[in-house]
Each structure stands twice: as C-alpha cells, then as structure tokens.
Amino acid sequence: MLHQWYLLTKKKEVYIVVLDMPLLDTKRGGDLMGTFILDIVLQILSFVAQNERENIRCRQAQGIAAAKARGVRFGRPEKPVPPEFEDLKEKVKKGEITCAAAARLCHMPRTTFRWKCMHKP
Structure with a gap:
C-alpha cells in the first residue's frame, strides 16, 4: 500500500x-x-x-x-461410491477396462475415480 x-x-x-x-x-x-x-x-x-x-x-x-x-468436516459431503465401484476398480487394475470407461460407468469424473481408487481402503 x-x-x-x-x-x-x-x-x-x-x-x-x-x-x-x-x-x-x-x-x-x-x-x-x-x-x-x-x-x-x-x-x-x-x-x-x-x-x-x-x-x-x-x-x-x-x-x-x-x-x-470437535469433528466438524469442511467442504462438500462426500458422495458414496456406486456398488460396482470395486469391480470396476479391479478391472482397471487388470487392464480389462480403461479408467475413463470405468469412471463413466460410475457416473463420476475420471479424476474422482482415480482419486477414490488410490484413497479408498
């Protein structure tokens, strides 16, 4: 100033x-x-x-x-993953399907799908 x-x-x-x-x-x-x-x-x-x-x-x-x-969480609430997420995650790991295709089937962006693959137990 x-x-x-x-x-x-x-x-x-x-x-x-x-x-x-x-x-x-x-x-x-x-x-x-x-x-x-x-x-x-x-x-x-x-x-x-x-x-x-x-x-x-x-x-x-x-x-x-x-x-x-106090346990307050900031940001948007996390959306639950669809039931088929784990199966699609395994198919991506095995190379049977692309990450983009799996993300489309889960109705989520590819980046979100990849992030959830890395951070979900």
Missing part, C-alpha cells in the same frame, strides 16, 4: 483526496510539515491494517482448528 501511494503521489504526481480523512488529502499537504504528517498517518494506518489482517488470519486458524477438534 505504501509503495502504491508513493508511486501515485510522487512518481505520477497524482492528488489523492480521502473524503472521510482530511489528513490524507495530498492537495492540502504540499508543504514539508504537511507531507511529513501525511506520511506518518499513512504509515500508522498501514501498520494497523496489516496487524488486523494478521489477527483475523490467526483467529480464523484458531476457529478452524477448534471446529476440526
């Missing part, structure tokens, strides 16, 4: 007016003291925003960990 502010105000010489925060008005702060105050306020606001983002991430991670500890 600070880098973008610098590019806009110094390199491109753009005036920025923040309507609900007159301290960040670059039109008025043209003198040395005004520029100094503006830079300090911007530094403080950037710090507060970054600190809040980190706090939010931390609280979110704590909430997710607590939910998982």
Whole structure:
C-alpha cells in the first residue's frame, strides 16, 4: 500500500483526496510539515491494517482448528461410491477396462475415480 501511494503521489504526481480523512488529502499537504504528517498517518494506518489482517488470519486458524477438534468436516459431503465401484476398480487394475470407461460407468469424473481408487481402503 505504501509503495502504491508513493508511486501515485510522487512518481505520477497524482492528488489523492480521502473524503472521510482530511489528513490524507495530498492537495492540502504540499508543504514539508504537511507531507511529513501525511506520511506518518499513512504509515500508522498501514501498520494497523496489516496487524488486523494478521489477527483475523490467526483467529480464523484458531476457529478452524477448534471446529476440526470437535469433528466438524469442511467442504462438500462426500458422495458414496456406486456398488460396482470395486469391480470396476479391479478391472482397471487388470487392464480389462480403461479408467475413463470405468469412471463413466460410475457416473463420476475420471479424476474422482482415480482419486477414490488410490484413497479408498
């Protein structure tokens, strides 16, 4: 954010007016003291925003960990495999049928079929 502010105000010489925060008005702060105050306020606001983002991430991670500890599962519920899945899985392993054909017969994408073949006991 600070880098973008610098590019806009110094390199491109753009005036920025923040309507609900007159301290960040670059039109008025043209003198040395005004520029100094503006830079300090911007530094403080950037710090507060970054600190809040980190706090939010931390609280979110704590909430997710607590939910998982309670047994909450995230994401879509897993669809059950059709009864013929195991037979088709064995046929694919033996080379009697292609993975794509087996997936079609199970009414699932090929990638899902392959994933379930690898992760299903």
